Amino acid sequence: EAGVAQSPRYKIIEKRQSVAFWCNPISGHATLYWYQQILGQGPKLLIQFQNNGVVDDSQLPKDRFSAERLKGVDSTLKIQPAKLEDSAVYLCASSLARVLDSYTEAFFGQGTRLTVV
């Protein structure tokens, strides 16, 4: 079974520029997560989709971050404009769970390492 695919693996941009990350979850997985992981810290949930609907985006800085999940499959996360503190690894994960309160694990992609200079 193919895993969660993310691209690009690495990205270096200047502050105030824009950047987009792409994620292709495991086929059939209803739930998709985007996490931000700053060096030395645990992953912080940015946004969670159930199919193509948003379940939670309470920690997404909506003035600069946006995300969408097209047709309930692929997802993109965009930052515009980027700040220095956005330097982090952006992880995408997917889960088979189709309903809330389900007991399934999440599968993670390799992440995109973003450096803002």
Place this chain on the structure above:
Amino acid sequence: SQQGEEDPQALSIQEGENATMNCSYKTSINNLQWYRQNSGRGLVHLILIRSNEREKHSGRLRVTLDTSKKSSSLLITASRAADTASYFCATNAGNMLTFGGGTRLMVKP
């Protein structure tokens, strides 16, 4: 905000020794999961324990859950150098998966 907090933040042991990591959380959960992350890589799921379970085993891993104390522990027995990684607990509530800050484990050969 992070639901779970791991303790210790860093742990260094010799190969063959056991490693114990603890996780505390704040709110009611459906299940608690442990993940491993090698440097520069994505997270890999290790084990899931449901809120109505108290102990679970998988190979050299043993996880306990005490919902009255809102805490969990991960025990890795007979550690190997290849176990060197960061370990995270993640609480699942309402299908939201929230991670702690992690324990960085180093196993010296």
